[in-house]
Amino acid sequence: MMAMDQTLGILFQFYQSLLVVLLAPLLTGWVSQCRAWLQNRTGPGLLQPYRTLRKLFHKDAVIAHNASPLFRITPYILFGCMWLAAAIIPIIAVDLPFSPAADVIALVGVFALARVFIALAAMDIGTAFGALGARREMLVSFLAEPALLMVLFTASLISQSTQLPRIVEALAHHQFVLYPSLAFAALAFVIVLLAENARIPVDNPGTHLELTMIHEAMILEYSARHLALIEWASSLKLFAYISLGIALFFPHGIAEVGAMVGNWGGALPLAITALLAKLVMAGAGLALLETLLAKMRIFRAPEFLGTAFLLAVLGLLIHFLLGA
Amino acid sequence: MPITHPNLRLTRLDGAIPVWLGEINPDDLPSICQNVQDGGGRLVALWGSDARELAGKSFALHVALVNEAGLICLSLALDAVQPVYPDISRIFPAASRMQRAAYDLLGIYAHEGHDHRKWVRHAAWHGGSFPLRKDFDAAQSRSPLSNSLPLAGERTNEKGNLEFSDEPDAYPFVQVEGQGVHEIPVGPVHAGTIEPGHFRFSVVGEKVLRLEERFGYTHKGIEKRFESLTLQQGVKLAGRVSGDSTVAYAWAYAMAAESIAAVTPPDRALWLRALFLERERIANHLGDLGYLGNDVALSFGFAQFWILKEQVLRNNAALFGHRYLMDKIIPGGVAVDLAEPGMQTLRDECAMLEHEARLLRGIYEEHAGVQDRFIGAGRVEPKLAAQLGLCGLAGRASAQAWDARVQFPCAPYDRLDVQMATYRNGDVAARVIVRFDELFESLRLQREILANLMQGAELARPIGKLPGNGFGIGMVEGWRGEVLVAIHTDAQGNLTRVHPHDPSWQNWPVLEHAVLGNIVPDFPLINKSFNLSYSGQDL
Secondary structure, eight states: OHHHHHHHHHHHHHHHHHHHHHHHHHEEEEEEHHHHHTEEEEEEETTTTHHHHHHTTOOOOOOTTTTTTTHHHHHHHHHHHHHHHHHOOOOOOOOOOOOOGHHHHHHHHHHHHHHHHHHHHHHHOOHHEEEEEEEHHHHHHHHHHHHHHHHHHHHHHHTTSHHHHHHHHHSSSSSOOOOOHHHHHHHHHHHHHHHTOOOOTTTTTOOOOGGSSSSSHTTOOOOOOHHHHHHHHHHHHHHHHHHHHHHHOTTTOOOOOOHHTTOOOTHHHHHHHHHHHHHHHHHHHHHHHHHHOOOOOGGHHHHHHHHHHHHHHHHHHHHHHOOO | OOOOOOOOOOEEEEESOOOOEEEOOGGGGHHHHHHHHHTTEEEEEEEEOOOOOOTTTTTTEEEEEETEEEEEEEEEEEESSSOOOOOOOOTTHHHHHHHHHHHHHHEEEEESSOOOOOOOOOOSOOOTTTTTTTOOOOHHHOOOHHHHSSEEEEEOTTTOOOEEEEEOOOOOOOOOOTEEEEEEEOOSSSSSSSOOOOEEEEETTTTEEEEEOOTTTTOOHHHHHHTTSSSHHHHHHHSSSSSGGGGHHHHHHHHHHHHHHHHOOOOHHHHHHHHHHHHHHHHHHHHHHHHHHHTTTOOHHHHHHHHHHHHHHHHHHHHHHOOTTTTTTETTSOOOOOOOOHHHHHHHHHHHHHHHHHHHHHHHHHHHHHHHHHHTTTTOHHHHHHHTOOHHHHHHTOOOOOOOOHSOOOGGGGGGGOOOOOOSSSSHHHHHHHHHHHHHHHHHHHHHHHHHOOOOOBBOOOOOOOOTTTTEEEEEEEESSSSEEEEOOOSSEEEEEOOOOOOOHHHHHHHHHTTTTBBBGGHHHHHHHHOOOSSSHOO
16 A cells, blocks of 8 residues: 555656646746736737747757856756746645655745846846846845745644645645634735746836846846746746645645545546636736736835735734634 | 027028028027027027038038027038037037037037037948038948048047047946946847937946936938938938827928928818827827836736727828828828718717726826836926926926927917916826826817818929028927928029937937936836937937
């Protein structure tokens, strides 16, 4: 039984990772398509991110003469980090073999590692925009990171564990309870998600105005396969964040591998259907937010993220005061 | 008489708008300019011409000033060997770039001017050769630089003791020094599809300490090209100086030609011209309002306004045969008529635009995020605006109440009672408000024009050839500001010098001031709120 569980687990881990890599651009495409619909535009279609990736992989890379090896390896590191992050998060099943290897703090660390490399690569060539983007990215992220940790701690306190599978199990598979502390944490998480994924109102992923860019300014010098990997990593990051949000705040439906043994018909299709439904809703919600909001002046971003931190701390306090 | 000065005799020029001409001595220029400035007037244009072929004539400098009475055009005869004139950039700061361009193109220069760097010249021709001189040899001016001129360093100019750089494209930007100050060079190639221009920011952190603009990347030799065109070909070129203002340029050109030929176009043609001009304003204001939404990442506003703009352009194409109304105004009249079904289309369009734009205005004004970005960004105080001669739409947003349609109404504006939109705050929000107000006013004017459109089969009184040695000037309030076209003819009546002048000449330098103290990521928004022309002033 144990051996079978393990084989199944590895199989599941493999499938989930593959699924995430393949599905992530579709989610990005869905968000863009929803935005287009909300603005009375036809939109480029759900598959546009895949077309962009194919186009970029077919191009020859142009790299500045003074680029160091760091500049070349960063896209791979970035892609690897985001893929790893997506593998840690329980997306369709909880007790996967990878999950115990890293807890939520390590997850935040993986995101931070990717950020350090992209910021260094941005400054590597020495263009004004790279440094500008890196500087702004650090301004945003040094405020977003603690807020994210606070959100994760709130969830950890409820489940008495920093392991994501334990958190999901505690929140989803015990009796149904509403946690007020998690409501605050969820609000904070949405703000962090917007900031960390370079979405409106903090950054504008669709802009051509180089002086206003944050994330885009850092990757202006990248082209072809490097750019494709970075774009793909951005899709993965958005996917990972949304999955994390689902795992923390709407975990109902995520399967346990153990439960699937002898019950193929029930748990897996349910888990996948639930996941897809949640992703569709989350993508549409993100598009709606982005359509309603305008981009804020960059120095408002600290206040915005300060609010996220405050909400997350409130969540923690409520947990201690009410025990819920 | 618009102004009085002991050494100035003005003569009134025939034409649609009040223009006075005066020949003056170079020495009197500063005092006359000061006189106009003290009276609340400002500089509209400055250009030079080469009349050395005519007996007893040489280079000439022309300065167009405006005050509430009308346009005052001063002409100064300059020396053929040492064509210098007194600097007026101390009185009108906007003159500085015009003076620099006049040197690059014609080799006439301002004595004691404080900025002698080149302006429109990049590496396309040598520092010592001047394209607008009649004896200019294009072939020679493009020979490899190393053969004829030293490559590096400043050198003394053969015309005087002034120093101009002759490096291929060395341009000494003003350096800002201090702890933590660094430069951000932006352009001329941008991430989006906009015209080329270079912006050199000196910043500390995100705060802008200084912005210096460098243009001339779209210099096409328009003024030189005019010299070899006929009057009829010229109007096509005039309509392409700045594509978004094609109606204003074509009308100003036609006005100047009609002034020389003493022809008055038929009434119906004039009313149709006004219709075209207002439609150009409507289309551009709609487009800009969309772009301003886009620049604060409110793509919803962008999409909505551009749907409306597209509708205006499609109606233009269906009714008049061109989306931007190019080549519809010709010297002597217009080239296209409007029939009754078309008038109904325009009335319906007006009603639709009015309704939609009011809804969108409500959304912009009540959107906290949008207003937070608009209010206070890129502020130009009225005092500064007056000092620097800010004009047109941007000027009206900083309480500079100039609108040629109101102050110098040529037919049919004399019968339309245009309401000028002004605002005092001078920030991005003010420029948005002025755009909205002008949009609704233009819609009202369009309805009025449609209701009063003169009947008549005659659309143009053709002008074959202009009289010899003529000079005419036309000024039209385009959507961006006043567009001026001056035409000089030679003894045979051919075009010998045509100067199209865009309001962007006056307004670009003000942008350098508007952005001071703002943060770098707000610059695109501030820039867009001015939306100035590169092509129109690079020529």
